[in-house]
Amino acid sequence: MKTGNFLTLASALLLLFVSGCKTSMNSVENAQKTGQRQMVSDQRAITDKSLASKVSIVGVNSAMTPGGFLKVQIELLNTTRSPQRFSYHFEWFDANGMQITTLAPVEIPDQIQGGEDKFISSMAPTADGRDFRVKFIAL
């Protein structure tokens, strides 16, 4: 009898714990888009398969700002039902493929809810920025 009660309580607690970790996201947007995204073909190097399977890169697009800086936007999708924490940072390269050194690379912590689709973006630190690389780390 005691074991039965204990098992019921344990299952209830486990259920509560699991449901507490789950998040989901509903969204709505205009179907007829007026803005046209200029998509960029990307090349990926995956060393953390676990993160890549949870937070996938949907697409990359770029645009030039009025000041002549390259701006890049990345669309991410959390394919799981639980929130995922990660950090990312952008590296920029000039026309010769040389890395543009900034003060210090800024690593940005971020979080994406279960099933959420979100964008991250960055802008080249100088007008010479032509290419980029983004590094993601699971937290």
Next chain:
Amino acid sequence: MKNKILMPLLAMTVLLVGAGCATNAHYVQTGGNQNVVTIGQINIQDYMQAADTMTGELLASGALNRVANPPAVLAISRIVNNTGQQIDMDLLTKKIRVALLQSGKALTTTTVGLGGTAEDPMAKGIQQENDFKSDQQTTRTPDFTLSGKIIQLAVKAGNTSQSTFSFQLSLTDPKSGLAVWEGEKEITKQGTRSSVGF
């Protein structure tokens, strides 16, 4: 007899595990994900993130391009500290200044400062001397001034503490007195205690 063997073994295991957890002094990347995170204070990675975001927004706005003689000249005005900690504002402003200089869109004057004080008094002295000798003003007046505020909002629920730091900046055209660009970056940290890493 068994205890005599087990106890030293257990003690040795505890010692080994303890030694494995202790970290010797080592270098970490500034602003990287191995930096210490505290809830009630602004950490170096927060300054870096705020400066990086707001510099990007300022450059993207194109506000600095709207000057007669580019690059624009910027003077640093008052940035109010409304947090519970003492802040050296250069931790924020210097990063923005360096990034703007590297972008080629703005230069910061070191001879014009708040209340007539100059960041570089020697340069100001030489400039005044040159102006006196040539009998004309060589000083380029700033096209914009940068002012702002850092605000801390702290709340607590049970053992969990949360701090939001709001970094607010305004770029003002002193000729019109109008803010031509304004930026705000909020960073919120939550937890029960400080930690190493994000």
